[in-house]
Amino acid sequence: MITFQHTPVLAEEVLSTIDNNPSVYLDLTSGGGNHAARIIDRYPEITAVLIDRDDDAIAHLKEKFAGYSNVKVVKSAFSNLDKVLFLLQISKVDLILADLGVSSFQFDTAERGFSFRLDGPMDMRMDQSAGLSALDYIRSTGEGELRSVLSEYGGEREAGRMARLLKKCVEEGMTTTTQFAEAISKAKRFSKKGIDPATQIFMSLRMAVNNELGELESGLKKGFSVLSEHGIMSVISFHSTEDRIVKNFFRNRKNGLPFYVEDGDEMPFESGRVMSVELHLPSEGEIAGNPRSRSAKLRVLKK
Ligand SMILES: C[S@@+](CC[C@H](N)C(=O)[O-])C[C@H]1O[C@@H](n2cnc3c(N)ncnc32)[C@H](O)[C@@H]1O
Structure with a gap:
């Protein structure tokens, strides 16, 4: 079991x-x-x-x-x-x-890709037999739409810069949660006190990937x-x-x-x-x- x-x-x-x-x-x-x-x-x-x-x-x-x-x-x-x-x-x-x-x-299973603290693929799908993984979602979504998703779902203040960053991470061949989390952490200028800079971005992507x-x-x-x-x-x-x-x-x-x-x-x-x-x-x-x-x-x- x-x-x-x-x-x-x-x-x-x-x-x-x-x-x-x-x-x-x-x-x-x-x-x-x-x-x-x-x-x-x-x-x-x-x-x-x-x-x-x-x-x-x-x-x-x-x-x-x-x-x-x-x-x-x-x-x-x-x-x-x-x-x-x-x-x-x-x-x-x-x-x-x-x-x-x-x-x-789901959150604590690294291979599902929900957590930026655990090294796994950028997946985040609740149903892994359908739809796009988070990686494919970023790859196939325009920067403008990514920006709206980060801003509307996660209240991200740096939504434009972070949308650009996500696209760049994919172009550079990044595929894992911790690679993305590290890149976000380095690039972010503002973050809420006590909250990891990747929190809101991962949550927004998850909400979008799973509609x-x-x-x-x-x-x-x-x-x-x-x-x-x-x-x-x-x-x-x-x-x-x-x-x-x-x-x-x-x-x-x-x-x-x-x-x-x-x-x-x-x-x-x-x-x-x-x-x-x-x-x-x-x-x-x-x-x-x-x-x-x-x-x-x-x-x-x-x-
Ligand atoms: C917070 S957990 C529920 C825990 C549950 N109440 C318990 O007592 O164990 C949310 C669950 O809902 C499922 N889920 C979320 N959105 C769904 C959807 N749109 N359709 C079907 N299942 C969904 C997730 O896969 C996850 O297993």
Whole structure:
């Protein structure tokens, strides 16, 4: 079995906000299955659909829940949740959980290329069977677009210079995380105190390579549209841009605004009234025990 170290964030809060006795649970970002295990323990009869787009996570989840006939593990990007549910012949879901970003397992595995501290290939794909690696993404993306990505996703002050630098690194034949991190560190003029100069740049590249914001927008819309009456959608985000998307989406649903499920749809969509939206933050105790939880925000929508 793959050793899959990941401490679930805001796990108590996720459980304590479930008050609808759910029959069907959809986990959009199952990872190590730690949140899922707690939910399945509490509701042993529940039908659980566990999605992830990472092959290692899927292999781990299949082993972890091997004896459970009520747990379906599916490899997919969560933007395809409608197709996953269609194939399983499930039309409504009572509980949706999305715990966004990368798992500690992905981050701490050098060969996946997420960490600038570990020497590995510039990959950063959650699904290594699809899309461009970070290296190919930099190679095939124009300097102007790279600059926007660094500035918008990472708030990078030196976005123009850093975009030029990334292109130059590729031209000079660099291929590994530590080569890029070193070049960034040498070239940067300003960095936030206590933060490695490569942090924001690596995060921005990861968000672009995995289309994380596009996935989130699509997952929220499709998730809301399959949520049953009294259904609960819980989203944990770690980044202000992500959180803003979740906050605005929940607020607009609370205000009863319609939306388009897919780009190009002819009719705006509106499904059900939202009773409440809530925000939960990690306790000081959780932050002390798991510093990764520091920037986490849990938003809960109840239909
Ligand atoms: C923070 S971890 C989730 C950890 C999990 N809640 C647990 O308790 O172990 C995020 C997981 O979501 C997956 N993921 C992120 N974005 C995804 C997407 N758009 N579609 C499918 N899986 C995604 C990643 O591959 C990763 O395994």
